[in-house]
Amino acid sequence: xxxALERFTAEVTQxxxxxxxxxxxxxxxxxxxPNIPADLALPMFKAAKELGQPPPRLAAELAAAIxxxxxxxxxxxxxxxxxxxxxxxxxxxxxAVVSEIQATGVNYGHQDDGAGHRIVVDYSAPNIAxxxxxxxIRSTIIGQALVNIYRTLGYAVVGDNHxxxxxxxxGVVLASVERDGKPSAQxxxxxxxxxxxxxxxxxxxxxxxxxxEHARLWSLRLEQGDPQARALWQWSVDLTMSAAQRNYDRLGxxxxxxxxxxxxxxxxxxxxxxxxxxxxxxxxxxxxxxxxNLEHLPTFLIQRKDGGTxxxxxxxxxxxxRVREFQPTQIVYVVxxxxxxxxxxxxxxxRTMGYTTTSELIHVAFGTVxxxxxxxxxxxxxxxxxxxxxxxxxVSRARAVVERKSPDLPEAxxxxxxxxxxxxxxxxxxxxxxxxxxxTLDWERMLSTDGNSATYLQYSHARCRSILRRASEDGGxxxxxxxxxxxxxxxxxxxxxxxxxxxxVREAGARYAPFVIADWCYTxxxxxxxxxxxCPVLKADSPALRVARxxxxxxxxxxxxxxxxxxxxxxxxxx
RNA sequence: GACCCCGUAGCUCAGUGGAUUAGAGCGCUUCCCUGCGGAGGAAGAGGUCGUGCGUUCGAGUCGCACCGGGGUCGCCA
Numbered sequence: 269x270x271x272a273l274e275r276f277t278a279e280v281t282q283x284x285x286x287x288x289x290x291x292x293x294x295x296x297x298x299x300x301x302p303n304i305p306a307d308l309a310l311p312m313f314k315a316a317k318e319l320g321q322p323p324p325r326l327a328a329e330l331a332a333a334i335x336x337x338x339x340x341x342x343x344x345x346x347x348x349x350x351x352x353x354x355x356x357x358x359x360x361x362x363x364a365v366v367s368e369i370q371a372t373g374v375n376y377g378h379q380d381d382g383a384g385h386r387i388v389v390d391y392s393a394p395n396i397a398x399x400x401x402x403x404x405i406r407s408t409i410i411g412q413a414l415v416n417i418y419r420t421l422g423y424a425v426v427g428d429n430h431x432x433x434x435x436x437x438x439g440v441v442l443a444s445v446e447r448d449g450k451p452s453a454q455x456x457x458x459x460x461x462x463x464x465x466x467x468x469x470x471x472x473x474x475x476x477x478x479x480x481e482h483a484r485l486w487s488l489r490l491e492q493g494d495p496q497a498r499a500l501w502q503w504s505v506d507l508t509m510s511a512a513q514r515n516y517d518r519l520g521x522x523x524x525x526x527x528x529x530x531x532x533x534x535x536x537x538x539x540x541x542x543x544x545x546x547x548x549x550x551x552x553x554x555x556x557x558x559x560x561n562l563e564h565l566p567t568f569l570i571q572r573k574d575g576g577t578x579x580x581x582x583x584x585x586x587x588x589x590r591v592r593e594f595q596p597t598q599i600v601y602v603v604x605x606x607x608x609x610x611x612x613x614x615x616x617x618x619r620t621m622g623y624t625t626t627s628e629l630i631h632v633a634f635g636t637v638x639x640x641x642x643x644x645x646x647x648x649x650x651x652x653x654x655x656x657x658x659x660x661x662x663v664s665r666a667r668a669v670v671e672r673k674s675p676d677l678p679e680a681x682x683x684x685x686x687x688x689x690x691x692x693x694x695x696x697x698x699x700x701x702x703x704x705x706x707x708t709l710d711w712e713r714m715l716s717t718d719g720n721s722a723t724y725l726q727y728s729h730a731r732c733r734s735i736l737r738r739a740s741e742d743g744g745x746x747x748x749x750x751x752x753x754x755x756x757x758x759x760x761x762x763x764x765x766x767x768x769x770x771x772x773v774r775e776a777g778a779r780y781a782p783f784v785i786a787d788w789c790y791t792x793x794x795x796x797x798x799x800x801x802x803c804p805v806l807k808a809d810s811p812a813l814r815v816a817r818x819x820x821x822x823x824x825x826x827x828x829x830x831x832x833x834x835x836x837x838x839x840x841x842x843x
Numbered sequence: 844g845a846c847c848c849c850g851u852a853g854c855u856c857a858g859u860g861g862a863u864u865a866g867a868g869c870g871c872u873u874c875c876c877u878g879c880g881g882a883g884g885a886a887g888a889g890g891u892c893g894u895g896c897g898u899u900c901g902a903g904u905c906g907c908a909c910c911g912g913g914g915u916c917g918c919c920a
Contacts (some may be wrong), residue, residue, distance in 0.1 A: 306864065311861055312899070323900090351862060395920080435920065529920090556918060565916095566846080572918045579920050608847055609915050615871095633848075636913070644913090673882060701856055704848060708914060712869090713855065717882045719868040722858080727882050735879050779859085787857070790867085801875090803886045821879095843882080 269300050272772045276341040280308055280354050283342065287333040288324075290315050306353035307764065313350060317329035323350030331579040355732065358760050359752035362816075365767045366751050369823035377769045377830050379813050381777075382423030388590050389425060392523060393600040394512050395432035395440045396763050397504045399459045400655040400831070402637040402645050402709070403604055409836065410634060412521045412604035414595045416834045421777045425592050430586065431528030433505055433581075437466075439487025442500050443479070444469035446486070450503070455511045456656040462504070464543050465645075491533075500520040515655050518691055520836045532585035536577045539584045540570055546621050563616045566609070570617075580614060587618045591627050600780065605704065627801040632780045634698075635706035645709070653709065663690030665715055666723075674843065681842065688838035696722035698787045698834050720790050722837055727751060728793035729832065729839045732825035735805050737841075739818050742806070749815030758802045759820060762795040773834070775801075789831040 270278075278295060292316040300306050312330075314324035319326065324543045327347035332748035334345050341364065343357030369376045388701040391411020394400045400408070411427070444465040451461030451652050489497035509526070512561050516522065540557055541551035549559045549570055557571035570581045590599055601611060608631060615629040639651045646652060670677070677685065697707070697714040717723035754763065769788060776784035805821055808814035829839040 298861080301858090301862080302866080303864075311864085313861075317900085338915075349862065353862095413873065432920065437919085496918045502850085552917090554918090558917065560917090564846090567917050569917045574918080576918080578918070604852095605848060607920090608915055610920090612847085635848075638913090674880095702849095705856085706849075708855085710855080716869075721882090723882060724868095727880085731880055731883085779872085783857085787867095797883060798885095800879080805880055842880090 271339065272361065272368055273771060275364070277308060277353075279337075279340060279342055280310075281617065283334050283340075284310065284330065285422060286335070289330060289333055290319075294318055300351075302352065302812070303547070304353070304354070307356045308698055309355040310352040310354075311502045311554075312348060327352045329382065336345060342790050348694045356373055358755045359427055361760070361767070362754040362763055363751040363821075365763045366754070366819050366823050369766065369826055370819070373826060374830065376827055378420050378422065378594065379770060379774060380422040381774065382418060382421045385597040386426060386594055387418050388425040388594055388596045388599045389418070389427050389602065390600065391415075391427065392429050392512075392516075393432060393603075394508060395458065396436075396508045396528075397462050398508070399456045400512060401465065401647075402653050402658075405655050405658070405694070406634045406637070406703070407602045407604070408519065408521055408696050409695050410703050410782060412519070412523075413699055413785070413835050414600060414632065416421065416836065417562070417773060417777050417782065417785065420676070420773050420834060425524065426596070427523040429526035429528070431505070431522040431526055431530075433501075434529040434533070434582070436487055436576075438468055438501060438504075439483040439485070440473070441504060442472055442486040442490065442497060443483040445500060445504070451501075455514060456654060458507055459511055460654075462507075465634060483838060498794070511656070515659065518659055519695065520838070527586075527589075529579075529582045529586075532582045532589065534578075535583065535585035535588065536581050539588060540577075541580060542621055543570060543617070548617060548620050559613070559617055562613070565613050565616060568613050580610070580617075583614050584618055584623070585623075585628075587629070587732065588623050591624060596627050597826075598630055599624075600630045600632055602634070607631075608633050616714045630780065630784045632703065634703035638706060638708045638788075640708065640710065642708070658694060659691055662694050662715060663687050666690035666693065667756060669717060670843065677842065683842050685843045688840050689717075689726060689843065692722035692726060692837045695836050696725075696786065699782045700790075702781065703782050703783075725789050725793050725828065725832060726837065726843060727841060728796050728830050729825055730794065730843045731800065732828070733841045734819050735821050736818065736825065739806060749819055751816050751819065753810075753813045753816045754820055756799075756803050758795070758799040759817075762792075762799045762820065762824065765791055765795050766824060769827055769831060772831075776834075782791075785831055785834045789828060789835070792824065792828050792831065796828075 280297060282291055284295055295310060296314070297308050297310055298642040300309045312327045316323040316326045324347070327350055331345050331347040336342055339360065341357055341360050342354055344355040345351050355696060372378070389411055392408040394404050415425050415427050447469065448465045451458045453461055465648055467477065473483055486497060543559070544551065544557065548562065552558050556573040558567060558569055560567045567586050568580060569578060570584065571577060582669055587599065590596060603611065611631045618624050638644055643649060643651060663686050666689040667682065670682050670686050672690070674682070681802050693715050700720060770787040772784055776782055803817060805814065805817040809815050827843055832839045
C-alpha cells in the first residue's frame with residue numbers, strides 16, 4: 269500500500285535526484301516542526317559540506333533547478349536559509365487522502381511491512397488463584413495494543429498469556445482449599461475469598477509446622493502429577509481464567525494461547541542440561557546450577573541446591589518452546605520494569621546457549637503504579653486496586669455523566685456508552701504516555717472527560733457521526749462533490765494529519781509505543797474540533813462544498829475509529 | 844557498592860541532532876451559544892528543559908560526572 273504521504277515523500281526524493289545536483293545518499297528528508305509552514309524539509313548542511321558550498325546557496329540553487337511533474341502532490345518548493353522546504357498541493361492532497369481513506373475504510377492504516385514475519389507477544393500473565401491487579405492491568409492493556417499494532421503492520425502475531433500457574437505457593441493454595449473448602453462466590457469475588465483463605469493458611473502454618481508440612485506435601489503431590497492434586501489445581505486455573513475472561517471481554521482483549529508456566533515442567537531438566545553442556549552454567553559445591561560472569565551481569569541460578577527449578581528455568585524453556593513452535597522474528601515481553609534485570613539475564617543466557625539465533629528478544633518495560641500518597645500499590649499495604657472493581661467503579665462514574673449529559677438516550681444505550689467511556693478511561697490511562705514512566709493513580713485525571721482523555725476522543729467521533737446522521741436525514745441535495753474545494757486552512761491541517769495515520773502506526777510499532785497512536789488520535793480530535801468550529805458542513809456555502817465536507821467528516825470518523833480500535837477503545841455512534 | 848528507569852510550565856505529559864517564539868492537557872484569567880453535539884472552540888499568564896563540563900557548524904535531544912526520585916542485585920515470581 270502506497271499512502272499519499274509516502275507518495276509525496278517519494279516524489280520529493282525523485283525531483284531532487286532529477287536535478288542531478290545532489291546525490292541520493294545525501295538526501296535525508298525530515299518532518300519540520302509544526303511552526304514551519306512546510307510538510308517535508310531537506311536540511312542542506314551535509315550535502316553542502318560534501319559539495320563545498322554554503323548551505324543557503326545550495327538550497328536556493330536546488331529550489332531553482334527543481335521541476336515539478338504535472339499532477340504532482342508537491343505544491344511548493346522554497347529555500348529558506350539552509351533548508352529546502354516542500355509543501356503539499358492542497359487540492360490534490362485533499363483528493364488523494366479522502367479517496368484513499370474511503371477506499372480502504374476499516375483497513376486504513378494497514379501496512380504489509382510484517383509480511384512473512386511472526387511476533388510473539390507475552391502479556392497479561394495473571395497469577396492463578398489471585399485477582400488481577402494494577403500490574404496485570406498495565407501488561408494486559410499495553411500488550412493488547414501492541415498486538416493490534418503489529419497485526420495492522422502485517423505481522424503474524426501470536427499472543428501468549430504466560431500464566432503464573434506453578435510454583436511452591438500452590439502447596440498452600442491446595443492445602444487451604446482442602447481445609448476451608450471452595451469459595452462459593454463468582455468472578456473476582458471468588459478469587460478474593462481464595463486469597464483470604466491462602467493468607468489465613470499461610471499465617472497459621474507459620475505457627476504450626478504440621479500445616480506447613482502438609483502444604484509442602486500438596487506441593488509435592490502436584491509436581492508428581494497426583495490426580496487429586498492435579499484436579500484441584502485445574503479447578504483453581506479454571507476459576508481464575510473465567511474471572512479473567514470477563515475482564516478481557518470488557519477490555520477487548522483476546523490472547524491466542526495461555527500455556528502458562530506449568531506447561532514447561534517437562535522441558536526443565538533438558539534446558540538445565542543444555543546450559544551445563546554448553547558451559548554457560550556450572551554446578552557448584554552445594555549442587556545448585558549457577559550462571560556466572562555472563563556479560564558482566566550479576567550471578568544467578570537456574571536450579572536450586574535441592575534440585576528445584578526457578579522462574580528463570582521456566583523462562584528458558586518458554587523461549588526454547590516459542591522459537592521451535594512459532595519461529596518468531598521477535599518475542600516481545602510486556603513485563604514490569606522491576607523485572608528488567610531478570611530479563612536481561614534470561615536474554616543473555618539463551619543467546620549464549622544458541623536458543624535464539626533468529627529471534628530478537630524485547631522487553632517492553634512499564635513503570636510502577638503509585639497511589640495518591642506516593643506509595644506503591646501492594647496487597648500487603650492494603651491499597652491494592654483490582655481490575656474488576658476498577659472497571660466497575662469507572663463505568664458507574666461514567667454512567668452518572670451520561671445521565672447528566674444525555675438524559676434522552678434509551679437506557680440500554682446509556683449503559684453501553686457508560687461501559688465504553690468508563691472502560692475507555694481505564695485503558696487510556698495506561699496508553700496515553702510512555703509506559704516506562706511510573707504512574708500515579710489519579711482518579712480525577714483518569715476519568716476526566718476533557719482534554720487529552722479517551723472521552724474527548726470518543727466524543728469527537730460521535731460528533732462526526734452526528735453530522736453524518738443529520739445529513740442523511742436531510743436527504744441532502746445530491747450534488748456532486750469536489751474534494752478540491754477542501755482548501756480552508758483548518759481543512760488542510762486536518763487532511764494532512766489524517767494522512768499521517770499509517771506513519772504513526774509504523775512508528776508505534778518500531779518504538780513499542782502505543783502512545784504514538786494515542787497522540788495521533790488526540791491531535792486528530794483537536795484538528796477536527798477546529799475544523800468543526802470554523803467550517804459549517806450541513807450549511808456550507810455551496811452544495812458541492814457540503815458534499816466535500818461531509819466526505820471529510822466521514823473519513824475523519826473512519827480514521828479516528830481505526831486509531832481508537834488500535835488502542836482497544838470503542839467508538840460509540842452517540843454518547 | 845554495582846547496574847537499570849525517570850527528571851521539560853504549579854500538576855500530568857509530548858518533543859529519538861537542526862529553522863526568530865521548546866509544544867499540549869489540567870488548573871488559573873478572559874472571551875465565543877440568531878451555525879451541524881459546550882463532554883466544544885479562541886486568547887492570555889506561566890519555562891535557568893535537574894546541575895556542570897564536553898562532542899558538534901548546530902544539543903531539551905549525543906557523551907561523561909554529579910544531584911534528586913523510583914527500582915533491582917545466586918536458591919520468590
